Amino acid sequence: EVEMLESGGGLEQPGGSLRVSCAASGFTFSRHAISWVRQAPGKGLEWVSEISGSGDSTYYADSVRGRFTISRDNSKNTLYLLMSSLRSEDTAIYYCVKDGLPTRFDAWGPGTVVTVSS
Amino acid sequence: EIVMTQSPLSLSVPPGQPASISCKSSQSLVHSDGNAYLYWYMQRPGQSPHLLIYEVSRRFSGVPDRFSGSGSGTDFTLKISRVEAEDVGTYYCMQGINMPLTFGGGTKVEI
DSSP, rough: OEEEEEEEEEEEEEEOOOEEEEEEESSSSGGEEEEEEEETTTTOOOEEEHHHHHHHOOOOOTTTTEEEEEETTTTTOOOOOEOOOOOOOOOGEEEEEEOOOOOSEEEEEEOEEEEEEE | OOOOEEEEEEEEOOTTSSSSEEEEEEEEEEEETSSEEEEEEEEEETTEEEEEETTTEEEETTTTTTTEEEEETTTTEEESOOOGGOOEEEEEEEOSSSSSSSSSSOEEEEO
């Protein structure tokens, strides 16, 4: 069974940094692109970033480019998102989402809550 | 950036009745390979989203056949043939043809 499990969320001050992680299991991790999708309180879904299976290619939403860095460790079946220069508008649930072929986002984790506030 | 526009924002449907959600994209979602990269997700209250439909009309594993997707180019529709209590939640369309990936604003379905 495919499982995605996020961790590392919490409260951080504006301008600070936080790293969230996602442990994956139940599939061949290195063969699949993985994305981060976030959901601000009471709002809709926003794609944040994607990394290819090898880690060679990365993509970012304009709202986070230059501040967030996505990475992965295929030896540990783990995905990371390093968030820097955090803003209040980054407050959200952050979901780790697996890509399939030809499906997209076919497995979601329960999410980890990131709150940016002074 | 491709803008995805869903309508209605919300709808209330009696159990057993059909429901229909529209999703329009600002650009064609048809790739040169002939496929259209339009997806539908559902999020029940308090839960993570999950995939319902991929490539416009293909039901994901385990999705009941009362859910169907249709459309082409820039206009797409998700239909529920007979709404059940477990269908309550918010539905999102998403385009997967261009980066950044973009979602519609969501349609809340109530009974």
